[in-house]
Amino acid sequence: MDTVDSAERPATRYLAWADIFVVVYDITSRLSFQLAEQFLQQIALHQSDHSLCARENHKTLLLATKSDLERYRQVNESDGEKLAKKYSALFAEICATGQHSKVLHALHKPIEQLMKERASKRSPSPRLYSSDSEIQRRQKGFSMSLKNVARSGTLRRSKSPKSAQQKQKTGSKLLKLFHN
Numbered sequence: 745m746d747t748v749d750s751a752e753r754p755a756t757r758y759l760a761w762a763d764i765f766v767v768v769y770d771i772t773s774r775l776s777f778q779l780a781e782q783f784l785q786q787i788a789l790h791q792s793d794h795s796l797c798a799r800e801n802h803k804t805l806l807l808a809t810k811s812d813l814e815r816y817r818q819v820n821e822s823d824g825e826k827l828a829k830k831y832s833a834l835f836a837e838i839c840a841t842g843q844h845s846k847v848l849h850a851l852h853k854p855i856e857q858l859m860k861e862r863a864s865k866r867s868p869s870p871r872l873y874s875s876d877s878e879i880q881r882r883q884k885g886f887s888m889s890l891k892n893v894a895r896s897g898t899l900r901r902s903k904s905p906k907s908a909q910q911k912q913k914t915g916s917k918l919l920k921l922f923h924n
């Protein structure tokens with residue numbers, strides 16, 4: 745995701761649906777590092793309260809770019825690592841203009857981890873996932889509601905002969921009128 749767009753809407757709108765957050769800073773800019781921490785804080789806050797979130801869990805990757813510009817470095821690699829650790833994020837220093845394989849590897853890691861975690865949480869069979877007692881409870885609840893429906897139907901049906909008689913009476917009155 746790119747949190748900067750032409751509409752200048754708040755970046756927090758991504759928090760509800762994102763599976764993976766990639767927070768990028770520039771090693772030649774201390775300010776970008778500080779901003780990265782602010783984003784990490786927002787993500788951590790969101791993760792502690794899932795009430796607005798449709799996702800089960802997330803992964804966060806803290807990505808430091810411009811590792812080729814060593815002479816302009818303002819943020820040590822260890823500072824990046826520490827920050828990532830503080831927010832339980834993955835960390836990588838990359839150079840966008842250099843080896844693409846390193847960039848790809850860094851981006852692939854959180855995807856891989858998330859998929860593994862979700863696969864291990866998912867049950868191989870839905871029948872095994874719900875306990876037998878849970879299934880029985882649901883079946884009991886269902887049959888109870890069926891009984892209630894049937895009961896209310898019987899009540900209605902007990903009223904219906906009366907109304908059928910009334911209909912018949914009205915019909916015969918109308919026929920008499922026509923005959924007359």
Ligand SMILES: Nc1nc2c(ncn2[C@@H]2O[C@H](COP(=O)(O)OP(=O)(O)OP(=O)(O)O)[C@@H](O)[C@H]2O)c(=O)[nH]1
Pocket residue numbers: 748809810811812813838839840841842
């Ligand atoms: N040398 C070097 N330059 C980079 C690297 N990553 C990005 N740049 C350069 O930094 C500038 C900004 O890169 P962008 O990817 O546009 O950064 P951004 O933060 O998305 O910028 P905005 O879209 O303007 O907000 C461009 O000129 C890039 O070529 C890197 O790893 N090394």
